[in-house]
Amino acid sequence: MLNSGINRISSKELSERMGITASQIRQDLNCFGGFGQQGYGYNVESLYKEIGRILGLDNNFQTIIIGAGNMGRALANYKNFEKRGFKLIGIFDKDPKVVGQKINDLDVRHIDDLQKFTQENKVDIAMLCVPHDETPIVAEKAAACGIKGLWNFSPMELKLSHSNVNKNIVIENVHLSDSLMVLGYKINEMMKANKNELPR
Numbered sequence: 001m002l003n004s005g006i007n008r009i010s011s012k013e014l015s016e017r018m019g020i021t022a023s024q025i026r027q028d029l030n031c032f033g034g035f036g037q038q039g040y041g042y043n044v045e046s047l048y049k050e051i052g053r054i055l056g057l058d059n060n061f062q063t064i065i066i067g068a069g070n071m072g073r074a075l076a077n078y079k080n081f082e083k084r085g086f087k088l089i090g091i092f093d094k095d096p097k098v099v100g101q102k103i104n105d106l107d108v109r110h111i112d113d114l115q116k117f118t119q120e121n122k123v124d125i126a127m128l129c130v131p132h133d134e135t136p137i138v139a140e141k142a143a144a145c146g147i148k149g150l151w152n153f154s155p156m157e158l159k160l161s162h163s164n165v166n167k168n169i170v171i172e173n174v175h176l177s178d179s180l181m182v183l184g185y186k187i188n189e190m191m192k193a194n195k196n197e198l199p200r
Contacts, residue, residue, distance in 0.1 A: 151174065158173055
């Protein structure tokens with residue numbers, strides 16, 4: 001909306017765009033303070049900034065990738081992270097064939113350099129793109145370095161041991177295969193519905 005030059009929007013118009021009720025939008029936003037004005041709606045620029053603040057995007061999270069395989073490379077080359085407040089500052093791997101390569105203007109460093117790198121740079125988030133069996137070990141290593149959040153792309157539900165080091169770390173597990181199965185199910189249901197609608 002901001003990029004389209006829309007200056008203000010009502011909760012009703014927002015509800016039509018988002019597919020939820022205007023009442024729900026007002027209630028949700030009121031949890032974080034009153035951004036709207038009765039009879040006027042929401043100032044789009046102010047709302048954009050406030051939602052960014054709520055999501056912590058004004059923190060400019062310093063981010064690294066651990067695992068420079070296909071998934072790690074894809075994430076490294078995704079340009080929208082920085083626009084959303086996530087700045088990629090390092091990529092790590094253990095494969096000697098990969099270490100030293102450049103990905104998106106960053107040299108791939110050896111995983112053994114992780115601790116030194118995190119001490120010298122304020123790293124907030126690590127994206128984990130490593131094989132299943134290596135994920136817990138790499139995650140514990142990242143947590144020990146003081147990283148605050150792990151975005152796990154490994155095909156496992158990552159949970160860390162309840163040590164003092166791991167108390168203050170947030171984990172977000174990304175289930176790509178589950179999402180693909182949901183998509184497959186929805187397509188299957190749509191095809192069945194369309195088949196039933198065909199004239200007999």
